[in-house]
Every structure is written in structure tokens, then in C-alpha cells.
Amino acid sequence: MEQNEKAPQDKPSRQKPDEVTRRESFIKLGLGSVAVAGCGAAVFGYEFLSPNVLYEPSPIANLGKPDRFPPDSVTPDPVAGVYIIHAAEGLYALSATCTHLGCFTAWKPELGIIACPCHGSKFNRLGIKIDGPAPRPLPRLKVWVNDEGDLLVDRSTIAPPDQFVRT
Amino acid sequence: MAKAIEGYWNDLRGTKVWRSVFRSGAGSSNLHRSLAVQQNIFLHLASVKMRRRSLAFSVTWYLGTLTLATFITLTGSGILLMLYYHPSVPQAYADMKDLQFVVSAGVFLRNLHRWSAHAMVFLVFAHMFKVFYRGAYRPPREFNWVIGVILLLVTLFLSYTGYLLPWDQLAFWAITVGSNIMSAVPVLGAKLRFLMLGGNTVNANALLRFYVLHCVILPLLAALFIAVHFWRIRKDGGLYTGKAETHG
Numbered sequence: 001m002e003q004n005e006k007a008p009q010d011k012p013s014r015q016k017p018d019e020v021t022r023r024e025s026f027i028k029l030g031l032g033s034v035a036v037a038g039c040g041a042a043v044f045g046y047e048f049l050s051p052n053v054l055y056e057p058s059p060i061a062n063l064g065k066p067d068r069f070p071p072d073s074v075t076p077d078p079v080a081g082v083y084i085i086h087a088a089e090g091l092y093a094l095s096a097t098c099t100h101l102g103c104f105t106a107w108k109p110e111l112g113i114i115a116c117p118c119h120g121s122k123f124n125r126l127g128i129k130i131d132g133p134a135p136r137p138l139p140r141l142k143v144w145v146n147d148e149g150d151l152l153v154d155r156s157t158i159a160p161p162d163q164f165v166r167t
Numbered sequence: 168m169a170k171a172i173e174g175y176w177n178d179l180r181g182t183k184v185w186r187s188v189f190r191s192g193a194g195s196s197n198l199h200r201s202l203a204v205q206q207n208i209f210l211h212l213a214s215v216k217m218r219r220r221s222l223a224f225s226v227t228w229y230l231g232t233l234t235l236a237t238f239i240t241l242t243g244s245g246i247l248l249m250l251y252y253h254p255s256v257p258q259a260y261a262d263m264k265d266l267q268f269v270v271s272a273g274v275f276l277r278n279l280h281r282w283s284a285h286a287m288v289f290l291v292f293a294h295m296f297k298v299f300y301r302g303a304y305r306p307p308r309e310f311n312w313v314i315g316v317i318l319l320l321v322t323l324f325l326s327y328t329g330y331l332l333p334w335d336q337l338a339f340w341a342i343t344v345g346s347n348i349m350s351a352v353p354v355l356g357a358k359l360r361f362l363m364l365g366g367n368t369v370n371a372n373a374l375l376r377f378y379v380l381h382c383v384i385l386p387l388l389a390a391l392f393i394a395v396h397f398w399r400i401r402k403d404g405g406l407y408t409g410k411a412e413t414h415g
């Protein structure tokens with residue numbers, strides 16, 4: 001644009017209005033390359049920041065022999081971060097991680113409820129919220145007995161509410 | 168005696184070495200004084216002239232300057248704390264305890280860092296309230312308010328990332344809760360949390376990432392935006408004094 005303004009008026013511009021100059025095409029090429037490189041850098045940056053190997057505990061934890069859990073009881077396992085409940089239908093496991101903001105809940109035997117110390121959410125032994133800000137019930141986790149007769153829990157798999165391990 | 172000191176001082180300012188560093192030279196003319204500010208890399212962010220009223224305590228309560236003072240204190244004490252702190256799971260908590268009970272002056276530096284951090288957050292808010300209620304954010308200073316909001320966020324992130332480093336129960340659960348708040352961001356939340364923690368739980372990767380953010384990335388960002396913030400004061404016509412101003 002600046003060039004056109006400075007061009008002497010008696011000398012007609014040889015450039016047609018819709019013609020692309022070499023400079024313009026090089027600028028487009030350059031900007032395009034920068035855009036492609038930018039997208040590539042974003043992808044590589046994202047990949048770099050996402051760890052490919054995590055040294056985190058396995059989601060599957062061994063809870064020991066099922067006869068550890070007496071009938072009609074709630075047993076916290078603070079290492080695995082789960083509760084093992086022995087109901088009339090059998091054994092099931094609840095995650096001990098509060099669905100509000102991830103705090104570790106505690107079983108209160110004197111009240112018969114699960115309570116979160118951070119923001120006061122309360123759950124019954126089915127994991128259903130009684131009180132507080134938690135948006136969802138405590139998830140029921142998949143439990144099964146392996147070949148050695150140990151009760152295992154998979155903390156990454158949510159089980160349907162009608163699934164129990166019979167003892 | 169005072170005369171003699173003044174004489175030595177003036178001789179020093181006339182030496183070749185001094186003149187090679189401070190090219191403006193000695194002199195008390197307005198030009199000399201202006202050049203002394205303008206040609207100094209640290210002072211050139213400030214204006215060469217200012218209204219006498221803008222230096223009055225009532226105008227700013229010196230809240231911005233005090234915030235800068237806490238930032239400098241935090242940088243100094245933080246660098247010293249880094250000499251004894253390893254950002255690793257087995258060592259972080261023990262190093263923090265060593266700083267309190269074993270390292271000479273460690274408890275002083277740690278408490279200085281902690282109280283300065285609280286003071287900085289308080290002063291940033293106080294500074295912003297002062298600016299807001301005096302109307303000092305209004306044009307032509309509206310962009311410096313935006314820079315100020317960025318600096319508020321950087322300050323809060325510095326505070327948040329520093330909170331994890333003692334690696335005690337308070338730190339662990341505070342960061343667990345905080346990072347779960349982040350996962351409430353629509354669509355991207357869970358991914359953002361994963362990237363920030365470098366995993367699914369607050370663990371070794373999270374500790375290292377927070378350490379790098381706290382000690383390198385966020386302080387650099389803060390220093391950059393502080394420089395822009397101060398430079399903008401000059402560019403926007405000096406501090407707002409509350410008197411009628413004319414803008415050319």
C-alpha cells in the first residue's frame with residue numbers, strides 16, 4: 001500500500017489490482033511456515049508435558065482374604081483408599097476418595113456414616129450422599145476373588161450397584 | 168568534614184571510570200538530572216520528572232512499592248532456601264524440617280519467606296483496592312490495570328505452587344483440592360489437571376513441576392510484567408494524583 005502511495009502518478013502501475021506480488025507470496029509462505037511450526041510446537045509441547053510412563057501405584061490392590069470382613073461391617077483400607085462393606089448380599093467396595101474435591105473420607109462407626117473432613121460431605125454405607133457439597137455418590141469399585149482366594153479391588157473400574165462378592 | 172566528603176564525591180564523579188559508567192556526568196542542572204535517570208537501565212523505567220504530590224503518602228499509601236519490596240525479599244530468601252531444598256519425594260519434607268531445626272538461620276529465612284508471601288498477597292489486594300477506589304485505573308491507565316490483574320494471577324499462582332513444596336499433609340491435601348478445582352474447567356479440565364500434576368495424583372512429578380513453576384517460570388513472568396507495569400506508569404503520565412490532569 002505504501003508503495004502505491006509513493007508511486008509517481010505519471011508512471012502507471014504495471015501491477016494489476018488482483019495480481020499477487022512476489023513479496024506478498026513470500027510473506028504468505030513465511031507466515032504459513034510459522035503457523036505450521038507453531039502447531040507442531042504446540043503438539044510437541046503437549047506430548048512432552050504428558051508423561052508416557054507413570055510411577056503411580058497400580059489401580060489393582062490386594063485386600064487379603066475375604067473372611068477378614070465380618071458380616072454387616074464396614075472396613076476402611078487406608079492403604080488402598082477403599083471401604084470394604086460386608087452387606088447381606090455379599091461384599092462390595094466403595095472408593096474412599098470424596099467426589100467433591102478428592103479428599104480422603106473417613107468411616108465414622110459411631111454414626112454409621114462416611115464423612116469427608118475437607119468440606120463436610122457425608123455418605124451412607126451405600127455411598128449415597130446424605131449431606132454436603134459432593135456432586136456424586138462414592139463410586140462402587142470392581143472387586144473379585146483371585147485364584148489364591150484373595151479379594152482384589154480395581155480402583156479404576158466402577159462396578160454396577162447390584163454386583164457383590166459372595167463369601 | 169562534610170565539605171571534604173563532598174569534595175571526594177565530586178572528584179569520584181569526575182573520574183574516567185565513573186564517567187564511563189554514568190555518561191550523563193556530574194551536575195545539578197535539570198538536563199543532568201534528567202539524563203541521570205534516563206540513561207540508567209534501572210531508573211529509565213521511571214519518569215525523569217514527577218509531580219511532587221505523587222510522592223505524598225496519601226496518594227498511594229506506597230502499596231505498590233511495598234509489594235515490590237516483598238517480591239524482592241521473597242526472591243532473595245527463596246534463592247537461599249533453594250540451596251538446602253531438594254524437590255524430591257523422599258527429601259522435600261526432611262529438607263523443610265532441616266531448614267527449621269538444623270540449618271543456621273534456616274528458620275529465619277523460611278519464616279521470612281512465608282510471612283513475606285502472605286504480606287505480598289495482602290499488599291497486592293490492598294494496592295488494587297486503593298487503585299480501584301481512587302479511580303486510578305481509568306484512562307489513560309486502563310491497560311496498566313490489566314497488567315496488574317495479570318500480576319495478581321501470577322502472585323496467586325506463586326503462592327499456590329509454593330504451598331506444595333513443604334510436602335506435608337497440609338500441602339498434599341491443599342494441592343489435591345486445588346487441582347480438583349482445576350478439573351472443573353469445562354472440556355479441558357481433566358487434561359489440564361493431568362498436565363499440571365504430571366500424573367493422576369499429587370506425586371513426585373507434581374512436586375517437581377510445582378518447584379520449577381515456583382522457582383523459575385512464575386518469578387520470571389512476574390519480573391517481566393513488573394517491568395512493564397512500572398514502565399507503563401511513565402508512559403501513562405505518571406502516578407494518578409487525583410488532581411485534574413491534562414493529557415497531550
